[in-house]
Amino acid sequence: MAGSKLQAFWNHPAGPKTIHFWAPMFKWVISIANVADFSKPPENLSYPHQAVVAGSGIIWARYSTVIIPKNWNLVCVNLAMAGTGFYQLSRKIQHDYYSEAEAAEAKE
DSSP: OHHHHHHHHHHSTTSTTSHHHHHHHHHHHHHHHHHHGGGSOGGGOOHHHHHHHHHHHHHHHHHHHHSSSOOHHHHHHHHHHHHHHHHHHHHHHIIIIIHHHHHHHHHO
């Protein structure tokens, strides 16, 4: 049973013998790096960088649902990229706009 499932995985059009498997595997590094940056101070984050990470995640997640062969690993990694990018953007926006307003109120 396990042998037939392993063989089916190995011979899948998006299996480990193809670029369709390895490209998303290496793309996970971007999401992992973005998660590691959660501990970074928000002032060190970049709007353009995080916008590109989030935007490309959304665009490629959609694209990866319509291509053949279906590649669910590619869908997942792109959703993770979009999620981490939007989270980082929200941290940056909160720091730049809301913490300044709170500081101004505290001075008054």
